[in-house]
Amino acid sequence: MLATVELFTRTGGIILSRWGHFLAGITWIGLLWYFNFVQTPSLAQFEAGPRVELQRKLLGRALWWFRWGAMFTVLTGIMILGFQKNFDGNYMKSGPGLSISTGILFALIMWANVWLVIWPNQKVVIANADRVAAGQEPDPNAASAGRKGALASRTNTLFSIPMLFFMAATSHFAPVFDTSKGSHRGIYYIIVLVIAAFFELNALGVLGGYAPSPTRKFLDDHRQTIAVGVGIWIVLMIAWQVLFT
Numbered sequence: 001m002l003a004t005v006e007l008f009t010r011t012g013g014i015i016l017s018r019w020g021h022f023l024a025g026i027t028w029i030g031l032l033w034y035f036n037f038v039q040t041p042s043l044a045q046f047e048a049g050p051r052v053e054l055q056r057k058l059l060g061r062a063l064w065w066f067r068w069g070a071m072f073t074v075l076t077g078i079m080i081l082g083f084q085k086n087f088d089g090n091y092m093k094s095g096p097g098l099s100i101s102t103g104i105l106f107a108l109i110m111w112a113n114v115w116l117v118i119w120p121n122q123k124v125v126i127a128n129a130d131r132v133a134a135g136q137e138p139d140p141n142a143a144s145a146g147r148k149g150a151l152a153s154r155t156n157t158l159f160s161i162p163m164l165f166f167m168a169a170t171s172h173f174a175p176v177f178d179t180s181k182g183s184h185r186g187i188y189y190i191i192v193l194v195i196a197a198f199f200e201l202n203a204l205g206v207l208g209g210y211a212p213s214p215t216r217k218f219l220d221d222h223r224q225t226i227a228v229g230v231g232i233w234i235v236l237m238i239a240w241q242v243l244f245t
């Protein structure tokens, strides 16, 4: 009984917001991986009729859970930070602080991709499916909208790999590292920011448009996307090893 009463204290705030964070995070990233590993590769093999039907009857529902999962993941993540009082003292200079900052940076970029790129472009794809089903002319912008959404979605899949590592590493890996040197923390943040900026600008078409190219080829194959995501994780692990041990 006493332990249950704890749920209404700050300790309870920490565990309940963590629980909500996992529920929302799994909803979001589970659907992200379903879209990228299952739906997109399968849809390429569908006939036009069933594809339009799936876009009209399944996609909107899946994207509702997807984007609100993203929203609640971020909100509950911020609640954890508040309940744990992570902003007090020197937390953000510690190993856990560096780890959670890395995870949050990737997660916030992913959230922006969901709400500002994927969802607006998928609305165009769904509206086009409705037009086609009603026997109207297809929207000439639908294919490019689909492409923009797909690149952002694949980039989120890429970021999800290091992002999840750093979320979990915060309490279970990062505390043993020595992050006391400000110059080393600075170098680390530059590495993280360069990686994040490069892949995000690539997704947004800033590095030479949206067409397949050497920098975007790996986004057209989900297995290669996973491999590059693991590659980013390896680079960051080397940085931790070199800078913080």
Ligand code: HEM
Residues within 6 Å of the ligand: 021, 022, 024, 025, 026, 028, 029, 073, 074, 076, 077, 078, 080, 081, 084, 100, 103, 104, 107, 108, 164, 167, 168, 169, 170, 171, 172
């Ligand atoms: C901006 C968005 C996010 C914020 C502010 C945030 C914040 C946090 C915080 C503060 C923790 C606790 C770290 C600790 O002290 O151990 C945490 C843990 C965690 N987060 Fe996030 N997070 C975000 C996005 C995500 C996303 C997208 C996922 C995807 C599933 C996720 C999954 C997790 C997991 C699995 C843990 C568990 C760590 C553990 O106890 O092992 N987070 N997050």
